[in-house]
Amino acid sequence: MKFGIVTFPGSNCDYDAYRAVVDTLGEDAVYLWHKAHDLEDADVIVLPGGFSYGDYLRAGAIARFSPIMREVAAHANRGGPVLAICNGFQIACEAGLLPGALARNEGLSFLSQPVYLRLENRETLFTSRYEHGDILRMPIAHGEGRFTADDATLVRLEGEGQVVFRYVNREGEPVASANPNGSLGAIAGIVSDGGNVLGMMPHPERALDSLLGSTDGLALFESMLARVSV
Amino acid sequence: MSRFRVAVHIVPRRGILDPQGKAVSEALQSLGFQGVGDVHVGRHVVLDLETANAESARGAAGEMCRKLLANPVIEDFEIASVSAL
Numbered sequence: 186m187k188f189g190i191v192t193f194p195g196s197n198c199d200y201d202a203y204r205a206v207v208d209t210l211g212e213d214a215v216y217l218w219h220k221a222h223d224l225e226d227a228d229v230i231v232l233p234g235g236f237s238y239g240d241y242l243r244a245g246a247i248a249r250f251s252p253i254m255r256e257v258a259a260h261a262n263r264g265g266p267v268l269a270i271c272n273g274f275q276i277a278c279e280a281g282l283l284p285g286a287l288a289r290n291e292g293l294s295f296l297s298q299p300v301y302l303r304l305e306n307r308e309t310l311f312t313s314r315y316e317h318g319d320i321l322r323m324p325i326a327h328g329e330g331r332f333t334a335d336d337a338t339l340v341r342l343e344g345e346g347q348v349v350f351r352y353v354n355r356e357g358e359p360v361a362s363a364n365p366n367g368s369l370g371a372i373a374g375i376v377s378d379g380g381n382v383l384g385m386m387p388h389p390e391r392a393l394d395s396l397l398g399s400t401d402g403l404a405l406f407e408s409m410l411a412r413v414s415v
Numbered sequence: 416m417s418r419f420r421v422a423v424h425i426v427p428r429r430g431i432l433d434p435q436g437k438a439v440s441e442a443l444q445s446l447g448f449q450g451v452g453d454v455h456v457g458r459h460v461v462l463d464l465e466t467a468n469a470e471s472a473r474g475a476a477g478e479m480c481r482k483l484l485a486n487p488v489i490e491d492f493e494i495a496s497v498s499a500l
Contacts, residue, residue, distance in 0.1 A: 242458075243486055250483075279486065286488035288427075291434050333431060333489050367432060 186413055188214040189227025191257065191273075193248045198234030198270065198390065205390040206231075210406050219251035228413050229266045230257050232273025234326070234388060244287065244329045245275030254280055266310060266413055267382040268405075271327055274374075274384035283377055283384045284342070285334035287327075291367025295328040299398060300365055302373050302387060303353040306346045309376050310412040311383045314404035320357045321350075321401040323387035325365060330386040332368035332375075342375055350374035350385055416465050418500040419472035425485045425492045426457035459495075460484055469497045 188206045192199045199216060206214040215225050219237075224230065237248035248254070254276075261267050261282050269277035277283045290296060304312060304319040315321075334342070342348050350373040354363040364371040366386070374385030389402030427433040433455050440454040462479070466472040473494050480492040 242484070246483065246486070278488075286486050288431065288489050289435060291432065293434050293438060331432075335488070367434075 186212050186229065186410060187225075187227045188212060188229045188231055189217045189224050190214055190231045190233060191217045191219060191253055192233075193219045193235065193237035193251060195237045195239055196233050196235035196272070198272075198388065201388070201390045202231045202233045202270070205393050205402075205406060209393045209403070210410065212410065217253055219248070219253050221253050222256060224253075224256050224260055229268060229409055230260055232257070232267065232269040232276050233390075234271030234273060237272055237276065240329075243279070244272060245277075245279040248272075248276045249280035258282065261377070261379075261382050264379060264381050266409060268311065268409070269382060269384040270388055270390065271325075271330075271386055274386055275329060277382060277384045282382045283375060284338045285332055285375070287329050287386070288331040288333045289329050290327070290331055290365070295326075296330070296365050297324070297326040298365070299323065300325050300373070300387060301353050301355055301357070301363060302350040303357050303359070305348050305351055306376075308346065309349060309380055309383065311376070311405055311408050312349060313412060314408040318357065320353065320355070321392075322399045323389055323392040323401055324398075325387050327366070327386055330366040330368065332370075332372040332386075334369065339369060342372070343370065345378075347376050347378070348372050348374075349376055349383060350387065416467060418463060418465050419469055419497055420500050421462045421464055421472050421476040421497050422495040423460045423462065423476055423480055423484060423492055424457060424495045425460065425480070425490050426455045428489055428491050431489055457490070463500065469499070473497050
């Protein structure tokens with residue numbers, strides 16, 4: 186299985202994603218420069234974290250117009266898997282691959298800290314190796330992570346099981362104090378209507394090594410390996 | 416064709432939490448300014464455009480807001496002014 190990791194000017198988690206795929210999973214990965222017009226036969230596209238285009242205008246607003254995004258959208262529309270992490274989530278929302286938007290954190294501060302997440306849906310191609318209700322620990326690092334959508338969209342996301350990760354406390358309860366950025370519904374990650382695009386603010390690619398405090402991201406990558414045919 | 420300068424205001428959509436505006440409002444009140452209500456902090460974009468007339472400059476700026484300058488999920492925009500250059 187081959188992962189294509191998109192590098193925008195200002196991406197800074199592309200190398201983390203590459204290491205996750207190549208070193209931890211032992212799979213193939215290629216970097217895809219934002220000006221490229223070819224996904225190089227990648228089976229899975231990763232939109233990594235960072236500060237694409239310096240977050241000018243809004244986080245992700247400019248990156249969505251990069252040439253590669255036309256190919257990424259076509260891949261997604263064919264049902265191809267896209268893993269959009271942090272700035273990648275912001276880009277995916279701006280590009281219309283996912284509903285909603287990521288607004289400035291409620292507390293205004295950039296947050297770099299571990300959070301607890303509850304797995305809300307294991308029936309996705311990204312989460313089959315988890316158990317429903319698993320409490321996961323992963324890092325976040327963002328200034329604009331407050332998931333926002335209109336009421337109808339929120340109802341649809343909740344009703345269709347498209348909310349995949351929710352911020353919770355250590356005991357797995359979605360209390361207000363465990364919601365780091367004020368996201369509506371404490372939503373930390375969602376899948377698209379087709380289920381093939383996952384956007385999440387926490388960083389699973391930085392939760393693969395016990396030396397770094399958590400291996401809870403591993404099952405996400407293993408789920409993709411198990412479900413995506415090569 | 417003529418040249419026009421179009422100014423656009425983009426602000427957080429009403430009803431969506433605006434923590435930056437709230438912080439500014441509280442700071443103004445703590446400085447002793449009376450009667451400060453809601454405050455909203457947004458962006459001011461100035462565009463120099465070459466178009467047939469002022470109306471088409473206004474229309475083009477609106478289209479730019481819908482497609483790029485504002486995110487309709489979380490932001491509202493208004494064309495603040497159109498002036499000939």
